[in-house]
Amino acid sequence: MWNPEMEMMSRSELEKIQSQRLKNTVERVYHNVPFYKKKFDEAGIKPEQIQSVKDLARLPFTTKQDLRDNYPFKLFAVPQDEVVRIHASSGTTGKMTVVGYTKHDINIWAEVMARTFGCGGVNHKDIIQVAYGYGLFTGGLGAHYGAEKLGATVVPISGGNTKRQLQIMADFGTTVLACTPSYALYMAESAAEEGIDLSDLKLRVGFFGAEPWSNNMRKEIEAKWNIKAFDIYGLSEIIGPGVASECMQQDGLHVCEDHFLVEVIDPNTGEVLPDGEKGELVFTCITKEALPLIRYRTRDISIITHEPCACGRTHARMHRVMGRTDDMLIIRGVNVFPSQIESVLLEIGETEPHYQLIVDREGNLDDLEIWVEVSERLFSDEVRKLEQLESYIRREIQSTLGISAKVKLVEPKTIARSEGKAKRIIDRRDVYRQS
Amino acid sequence: MKVKQLSVFLENKSGRLATVTKVLGDNLINIRALSIADTTDFGILRLIVDQPEKASRFLKENDFTVSETDVIAVQMSDKPGGLAAVLKVLEDIQINIEYMYAFVGRTDTDAVVVFRVEDIDRAVDLLQKAGVKLLCAESVYSF
Numbered sequence: 001m002w003n004p005e006m007e008m009m010s011r012s013e014l015e016k017i018q019s020q021r022l023k024n025t026v027e028r029v030y031h032n033v034p035f036y037k038k039k040f041d042e043a044g045i046k047p048e049q050i051q052s053v054k055d056l057a058r059l060p061f062t063t064k065q066d067l068r069d070n071y072p073f074k075l076f077a078v079p080q081d082e083v084v085r086i087h088a089s090s091g092t093t094g095k096m097t098v099v100g101y102t103k104h105d106i107n108i109w110a111e112v113m114a115r116t117f118g119c120g121g122v123n124h125k126d127i128i129q130v131a132y133g134y135g136l137f138t139g140g141l142g143a144h145y146g147a148e149k150l151g152a153t154v155v156p157i158s159g160g161n162t163k164r165q166l167q168i169m170a171d172f173g174t175t176v177l178a179c180t181p182s183y184a185l186y187m188a189e190s191a192a193e194e195g196i197d198l199s200d201l202k203l204r205v206g207f208f209g210a211e212p213w214s215n216n217m218r219k220e221i222e223a224k225w226n227i228k229a230f231d232i233y234g235l236s237e238i239i240g241p242g243v244a245s246e247c248m249q250q251d252g253l254h255v256c257e258d259h260f261l262v263e264v265i266d267p268n269t270g271e272v273l274p275d276g277e278k279g280e281l282v283f284t285c286i287t288k289e290a291l292p293l294i295r296y297r298t299r300d301i302s303i304i305t306h307e308p309c310a311c312g313r314t315h316a317r318m319h320r321v322m323g324r325t326d327d328m329l330i331i332r333g334v335n336v337f338p339s340q341i342e343s344v345l346l347e348i349g350e351t352e353p354h355y356q357l358i359v360d361r362e363g364n365l366d367d368l369e370i371w372v373e374v375s376e377r378l379f380s381d382e383v384r385k386l387e388q389l390e391s392y393i394r395r396e397i398q399s400t401l402g403i404s405a406k407v408k409l410v411e412p413k414t415i416a417r418s419e420g421k422a423k424r425i426i427d428r429r430d431v432y433r434q435s
Numbered sequence: 436m437k438v439k440q441l442s443v444f445l446e447n448k449s450g451r452l453a454t455v456t457k458v459l460g461d462n463l464i465n466i467r468a469l470s471i472a473d474t475t476d477f478g479i480l481r482l483i484v485d486q487p488e489k490a491s492r493f494l495k496e497n498d499f500t501v502s503e504t505d506v507i508a509v510q511m512s513d514k515p516g517g518l519a520a521v522l523k524v525l526e527d528i529q530i531n532i533e534y535m536y537a538f539v540g541r542t543d544t545d546a547v548v549v550f551r552v553e554d555i556d557r558a559v560d561l562l563q564k565a566g567v568k569l570l571c572a573e574s575v576y577s578f
Contacts, residue, residue, distance in 0.1 A: 380442075
């Protein structure tokens with residue numbers, strides 16, 4: 001365990017710390033972020049009314065729309081010169097969600113990621129191969145700093161280049177893999193094609209996140225790699241990876257509660273739900289400086305429990321994510337909203353595009369196919385022009401979303417409509433099925 | 436001298452062409468010529484029928500995407516070198532062919548080939564000047 005003092009702290013002690021930190025944060029955002037001052041004033045909340053974590057539910061929520069409205073830096077609670085790092089993820093309408101970190105925030109991030117690795121029994125003797133993407137995406141650098149903090153040997157290979165990943169894994173004696181679960185399965189398949197026996201590797205554990213996955217996928221990864229596979233959870237708005245992670249019990253993900261307060265709410269009423277009830281996850285950052293979001297609505301559906309865990313950690317556990325309250329898809333680790341596809345189709349002159357996204361997992365990699373109904377406006381009697389149309393849509397989607405998609409032109413009324421409204425998404429991956 | 440051609444978008448799946456021909460047949464529309472251009476995913480059915488406006492309407496009512504394009508129908512002698520002679524003229528007057536296909540019906544001595552060309556008005560003019568025989572729409576629809 002990386003930080004037993006914090007991770008195994010008694011609940012009463014933890015609550016004291018949380019309350020103090022929450023008070024400080026509320027005070028700070030009220031005075032430093034005009035958005036929060038306005039929001040609290042509108043809700044009739046004064047910072048001094050928040051005395052402990054029991055008052056949390058009195059605070060208003062923060063949403064992704066708020067981040068978009070305050071693009072790029074307007075939610076920062078520190079002057080820009082104190083910000084040492086920016087990350088960003090794609091948003092619903094082309095505008096990115098931008099997050100910032102002070103030096104202190106980067107340290108917290110490294111701390112919670114070090115705990116994540118510690119949860120899976122990793123220590124300074126391990127060699128950690130970070131195959132999450134490096135860059136604006138939080139996965140790569142988040143895992144990287146945590147691994148360094150732990151004192152482990154980091155191999156910052158980033159995503160892709162599967163052959164080299166496997167080569168390095170074998171030659172360097174990598175013991176820990178961090179990547180998306182679908183990439184882990186893809187790598188295993190490539191290894192089989194290359195004739196590499198995965199049981200010859202020194203790999204012992206893997207930390208998989210950034211996209212939803214099922215218990216069946218876990219079993220498959222564990223069997224193919226002969227490792228223990230841990231689910232990790234995070235989102236850039238809160239910090240990135242490191243918000244919560246599974247321990248050796250693999251029975252829920254411990255939330256780093258001394259840094260992030262967790263609640264589950266009814267997504268329709270906003271009412272806080274008791275332990276064991278399914279609802280939307282809401283997090284409050286209580287130690288971050290640059291972007292301490294208050295009651296941020298994640299749109300992820302889960303259940304939390306405060307039952308003691310056999311591992312000894314006292315922090316609450318969340319169930320692996322069980323779904324979304326919106327229509328966001330995560331494809332190869334990238335957030336995709338149908339509205340983004342729609343805006344591409346609107347650009348080519350479609351006033352009311354009929355389309356459908358079909359997501360599948362083929363050969364363990366997510367596969368996105370976009371069906372577009374050919375209207376008279378799009379239609380041409382020349383094959384060449386229709387093929388140009390297909391490749392134009394494909395390129396636009398690649399540049400907007402950063403992922404490749406297959407575009408298929410289909411006849412009108414191919415896409416099933418219910419009450420006139422087309423079903424936009426068919427997700428065949430079944431990632432939220434719990435088994 | 437321009438002839439209306441209907442183009443219909445078809446997905447590559449069984450029964451689509453059958454549906455088009457059934458819709459036309461049920462509405463007593465006669466197909467004069469047809470061709471299909473296809474890719475792995477879709478095809479474009481090009482049709483010349485005796486009543487293009489009606490055919491277009493019926494197909495649209497059956498949820499097909501239909502467009503109308505002007506083409507030319509060239510009559511040529513049905514013997515070796517007949518088509519080559521016409522293509523030579525097109526080459527000489529520098530008209531590019533987007534696509535072409537042969538007619539279903541023909542007389543004993545003549546064949547008819549449908550051309551979709553760039554700049555159809557110029558093509559009609561120059562072909563006629565070069566003495567190539569073009570069929571008018573009415574005669575094509577009732578050929």
